Amino acid sequence: MLDLGRTFLQSVERSPHALAVVDGAQRLSYAEWYERIQRVANGLSRLGLARGDHVLVVLQNRLEMATLHWAGQFLGLVMTPLNWRAGAEEVDYCISDSQARAVVYEPVSEAAVSASPLASRLTRIAVGAAGAAGGGVIGFERLLEQAPTLPILRADSEDLSLMLYTSGTTGKPKGVRRRHRAERAAALGHVAQNLYRRGERTLGVMPLYHTMGVRSLLAMALVDGTFVCVPKFDCAAALGLIARERVTTLYLVPTLYHDLLAWRERHGADLSSVRKLGFAGAPMQDGLLRRLEDAFEPEVFVNHYGSSEVFTFAYTQEATRKAGSAGRAGINARIRVVPFGAVSPEQRLAAGAEGQIICELKGDEAFEGYSNRPEANAKAIRDGWYFTGDTGYIDGEGDLFVTGRVDDMIISGGENISPVDIESVLSLHPCVDEVAVVGLGDERWGQRVVAFVKARAATSAEELDAHCRASALLNFKRPREYVFVREIPKSPVGKILRRKLVAGEYEPLEVQ
Structure with a gap:
């Protein structure tokens, strides 16, 4: 399978002049963005970063964040994004856990990085006004100074591409390691499951420290599409971008759909360009499903059920046909429902019986275990299956219903x-x-x-x-x-x- 650097090159070669990314007034074609990505990869290499090194990135969804992600794929770095709202203690923990060699930040995350003792020992790269006073901090613009003599293309499909940290609602967050091949398979599955066509345009609002945000970024490259950066969610700004950039597809959590509709009901907004809706991250309540169907009249309305560990468990392209259903197993997945407390994946339940949802880890999108967390691996991985911690049942027609979390x-x-x-x-x-x-x-x-x-x-x-x-x-x-x-x-x-x-x-x- 191709690595992600070569995946991006496919779009550069197919559609060099197509619009690839938008961030405010900045608009880059695939050829222009590729040149910038190569410069950043070269700049990181000149700082001593090499294949397999982790880079902690604490940025909002801005052009620099997306550019760094792609530069890492060409150079073979393990991009390790972190919530830009994180505090110094979490920054310290993730640096220690990942053994990061560098940290990238901006004004909104500067205080946390500055207060992190471990960050002070790393190569620190500042975006925007962050770190303008110096103190050993390298400005992001320095990474752009020199193009490589030869194109940088140093990763292969077996290399680690990304380490995402789970939300850590109980205990410390867990690092989810993902290889190039798994990330590419997940992006291909996302394209197919959402019926994306060449030239789609999506709102890059889901954070790039979250699997949904990364999937939107990669999927647009696969279809020579446009990623419209949204650094921080704001209803008025998001709806303005949808209309101005003629966004064709949205992939959001239910909360953001709720907020967009509430704002539109008060102020109005042009949604006519959007033909495809997808949601994930949480179940969508029936009332909101109906309101979205009425507001958008989408060609396809996808309920996507997955996780950082295995991007797709199940999906349906007709979210309103059977409200509450997550559909059937994803293109790259096999799923089952087993009794609560089951220790083996072979303890299957009959149709309609509620239990824990599990997914086989032989699927192309699956992770291979948490970083430095043997106890978490022992709890979640049994006989080659991932025990999700989610509850649900499969009805008589074979459709999955997710009913919550075991802990809830x-x-x-x-x-x-x-x-x-x-x-x-x-x-x-x-x-x-x-x-x-x-x-x-x-x-x-x-x-x-x-x-x-x-x-x-x-x-x-x-x-x-x-x-x-x-x-x-x-x-x-x-x-x-x-x-x-x-x-x-x-x-x-x-x-x-x-x-x-x-x-x-x-x-x-x-x-x-």
């Missing part, structure tokens, strides 16, 4: 209750904007079902309870309490942080 499962009165089922029902109430369901401690029941609701219009607990009673939701799953909140707490990539609700970290509103 509510056990009330001995019954297993999935929050996602309840959230989907409540999301269809016209007064509900967003909802998250958790289990809180209860002396009698063990846990009681509590719904945290962000309302779009005045409603009450009694009205929402009546809505649940009138639905197909089983009685024992009905919330026993409703808490109205100003916002549902979420991670930087839009995942609901249920642990914060359990811990009381939210702003309550008066009962409406």
Whole structure:
């Protein structure tokens, strides 16, 4: 299989004058971007960075971030991106864990990098105004000073391309190592599963420290498409870019779709260029699915279910046909559902029975284990299968339904209750904007079902309870309490942080 450097060269050779990347006023064709990427790769090489070295990158989705990612693929570096909101302690941990040789940062992440003792010992590269005072910091522009004598093309398909850090909601984040061949296979699968054509244009808003952002970047190169950088998400700016750059496809988490629609409903926006929608990162509630279908009328609407470890577990190209379904196994995957507590992948469940979702690691997109975490590997990898920690079931037609996380499962009165089922029902109430369901401690029941609701219009607990009673939701799953909140707490990539609700970290509103 081709490595990613040669993959980018394919687009340069096929479509040298096609628009490759946009960042504000900066617009580069594939030929122009390739020249810049080669200069950056040469600049990194002159700093002593070589094949197999890790480079910690703490940047937003800007042209320099995307350029560094591709330069690393040509040079054989292991790009190790980190959330630009990370603190000094996390920067230190990831430098130590990855044994990074250099760190790249910008003004928004400068304080954390400057406060990291380990970062001070590395080659430090500053983008923009960061590090302008000197102190041994190298400006990014220096990397562009000299083109290589011969083109740099030093990686092969077996080299490590990337190490992504999982969100680390419990304990330290885990490094997910991904080879060139796995990254390319995942990008090819993404192109096929989303029905991308040559020349697509996508909004580069999902962060490039997240698997969704990396996939968008690579997929556009495979189809000679355009990656429109969005350094920091803002509804007005994003919708303006969609209209101005005639973006054809969106791949976002449900939270960002929700926010875009809410802004458009108040201010208006031109969405006519967008023909393909894809979402991942979290289940999408039924109410939002319907609103997106009405707003975009997409040609294809993909529910993509995957992870950093194995990019695609399952997908469907008709997200609204069977609401809540993640479809069937991805092009490069095999999946099963096994009982909770299963130790072997052979302990399969019958159709309709809920358990843990697992995926075979022989698939082309799969990782090979976490970096320096034997205990995490022992827990997650058994007999060649990855135990995802997600709960779900496969229905009688063979479609997968993801019902939540094993850790999020509510056990009330001995019954297993999935929050996602309840959230989907409540999301269809016209007064509900967003909802998250958790289990809180209860002396009698063990846990009681509590719904945290962000309302779009005045409603009450009694009205929402009546809505649940009138639905197909089983009685024992009905919330026993409703808490109205100003916002549902979420991670930087839009995942609901249920642990914060359990811990009381939210702003309550008066009962409406």
